[in-house]
Amino acid sequence: MAEMDSSRRLKLINRSILFIFIIFFLFSFNVSLASNDNPFSPRSSLIRYWNKQISNQFPKPTFLLSKASPLSAVDAAFYARLAAGNALADHLTPFCSAANLFCGFDDDVDEKIDTRRAHSDADFSSYTNKGFANYGSGKLGGADVFKGYSDGINFASGAFVRYSRSSTGHREDFANYSPDANVAAGNFTSYAAAATGGAGDFKTYMPRVNVPDLRFTSYDSSGNNHKLTFKSYVDDTNSGNQAFASYAKNGNGVPADFTSYGDTSNVIGSTFTGYGELGNAANDSFTAYSSNANNPTNNFKNYGNGGNSGVHSFASYRDTANAGRDTFQSYDRDSNTGKTSFLNYGKSFNEGLDTFKEYAKGGRNPNVGFKVYGFNNSFKEYAQKGITFAGYTKKSSEILSGKTVNKEAKFFRESMLKEGSTMKMPDIRDKMPARSFLPRRISSKLPFSSGEVAELKRIFHARDNSTMERVILNALGECERVPSRGETKRCVGSAEDMIDFAAATLGPDITVRTTENRAGSRRSVVIGKVIGVNGGRVTKSVSCHQSLYPYLLYYCHSVPKVRVYEADILDVETKTKINRGVAICHLDTSSWSPGHLAFVTLGYGPGQIEVCHWIFENDMTWTTADR
Known part of the structure; x- marks a missing residue:
């Protein structure tokens, strides 16, 4: 009997222990369901994948890890089923919110019509998202100034409809307009139509904007000597598009000056349709247009058609840009005594593609000159007379060497990366909207190719000719671009895909680095302690750069023959550490273009020097593990 009681007590004790263990486990499990440590969460799955793929x-x-999807395990499974069943479009808003995506490119903004002080001078400072209709119509003299307009907001918009129409001697100044906005839209319809004299000056217009979307329709049409100047226009922006339709149509002596337009921008696009059509004595100058840009696309259709005595100048156009594409269709067709000059046109780092179709066809006494023109050009049905090619397809100066030009220190020599040296940091800030990766079980079920644009537009609610449509097309164009010589590349929308690409390129014994923060950006800093990755030996890396897309998307590519460094970044005055930077030095520059910005900045030419640059905020570089 005693033995039975003892046995029962032992069983009760064991059951109690088991019960306590179960309660503890369930409690722990329930707590983890509400945390990032949930074993079924995308973050935990990423950690397991890292452990499996990296040795x-x-x-x-x-x-x-912070870029992993914030979706809960339940939500991740739910949206994966929707994606598999082509039903995600019906739940886009909650999906974008829960998954930390950026789907608001086409969100409507407040465009209230403002007609105050319509006939007096105006100084618009710290003014946000307004529409102007018939503003300044018929005005004599005076000036309107837009300065600090829609500064640093998420969605910036301005509609200028029939602005300054039929005015005389009136000036419009757009200075520091919509800087640092995320998505900025501008609609200029019938702006300055039939205006006489005066000028429109776009200076520092929409700089550092993520997605500029600008539309100029019948801008300055039937105008008479109303000068237009675009200076530092959409510089240093990302993606976006500008559309100029019937710009300066029927104009008389309308000068248009594009200087430093789209400089250092990323995948910017411009469309000029019917620009200067039937104009008289037009004078258009494109200087340093799309210079230093990445993959700019410019389309000129029916530009200057039927014009009389027009002068068009393209100087240093798309100079030192990466790739890019220009299409000139029916440019200056049926014009009379038109003169067009292409000087140092298309000297790209990675040569782009230009197509000329029916250029100056049907024109009377055309005068078109190409001097030191770039590569990869196609001419179809081109005018047979009045065309000269001087230095065509000649290298853009065999070697650019000599005087150093400091342009925000985007590039530097390896010898400059030493403790105690002072240098100017470029703008290393991440200007993309905050987003997260998608779990691979969702991203793998979404289309991602130029042949599936219609489906992508349906999923992300992208209207025709909308900002979202352009974001999709630009990303696909970048990702589907043919690799450069010796390059291996892949676009990745999940952390798992990035790990796979890096491991396939470098092997499983790898690690990844990025610059710690944005401190020191655009100012002079002192270099602190410098450590060479892998002992400073020559190595190979995989660099990954963000692309603009609703979810976090990276363009990753292999980079051979480099040295990678980590360096403390110190404040100039206090010498205290403010950042931990990662720099990469390209040792073989023999295949780079002589006009590459690195050589313009540092001097010398291809193959003569190594070129170094910082890894910008939220970009990253993978290398083999440092022992």
Whole structure:
């Protein structure tokens, strides 16, 4: 009996222990369901994938883990089923919110019509998202100034309809308009139509904007000597598009000056349709247009058609840009005594593609000159007379060497990266909207190719000719671009895909680095302690750069023959550490273009020097693990 009681007590004790263990486990499990440590969450799945694919035991990079999808395990499974069933479009808004995507490119903004002080001078400072209709119509003299307009907001918009119409001697100044906005839209319809004299000056217009969307329809049409100047227009922006339709149509002596238009921009697009059509004595100058840009696309259709005595000048157009494409269709067709000059046109780092179709066809006494023109050009049905090619397809100066030009220190020599040296940091800030990766089980079920644009537009609610449509097309164009010589590349929308590409290129014993923060951006800094990755030996890396897309998307490519460094960044005055930078030095520059910005900045030419640059905020570089 005693033995039975003892046995029962033992069983009760064991059951109690088991019960306590179960309660503790359930409690722990329930707590984890509400945390990032949930074993079924995308973040935990990423950690397991890292452990499976990467062979070393080094600490996992917190900056990469922070980009994992914030979706709960339940939501991830739910949206994966919707994506598999082509039903995600019906739940886009809650999906974008829960998954930390950026789907608001086409959101409507407040465009209230403002007619105050319509016939007096105006100084618009710190003014946000307004529409102007018939503003300044018939005005004599005076000036309107837009300065600090829609500064640094998320969605900036301005509608200028029939602005300054039939005015005389009136000036419009757009200075520092919509800087640092995320998505900026501008609609100029019948702006300055039939205006006489005066001028429109766009200076520092929409700089550092993520997605500029600008539309000029019948701008300055039937105008008489109303000068237009675009200076530092949409510089340093990302993606976006400008549309000029019937710009200066029927104009008389309308000068248009595009200087430093789209400089250092990323995948910017411009469309000129019917620009200067039937104009008289037009004078258009494109200087440093799309210079230093990445993959700019410009379309000129029926530009200057039927014009009389027009002068068009393209100087240093798309100079030192990466790739890009220009299409000139029926440019200056049926014009009379038109003169067009292409000087140092298309000297790209990675040569782009230009197509000329029916250029100056049907024109009377055309005068078109190409001097030191770039490569990869197609001429179809081109005018047979009045065309000269001087230095055509000649290298853009065999070697650019000599005097150093400091342009925000985007590039530097390896010898400059030493403790105690002072240098100017470029703008290393991440200007993209905050987004997260998608779990691979969702991203793998979404289309991503130029042949599936219609489906992508349906999923992300992109209207025709909308900002979202352009974002999609630009990303696809960048990702589907043919690799450069010796380049291996892939676009990745999940952290797992990025790990796979890096491991396939470098092997499983790898790690990833990025610059710690944005401190020191655009100012002079002192270099602190410098450490060479892999002992400073020549290595190979995989660099990944963000692309603009609703979810976090990276363009990753292999970079051979480099040295990678980590360096403390110190404040100039206090010498205290403010950042931990990652720099990469390209040792073989023999295949780079002589006009590459690095050589313009540093002197010398291809193959003569190594070229270094910082890894910008939220970009990253993978290397083999440092021992």
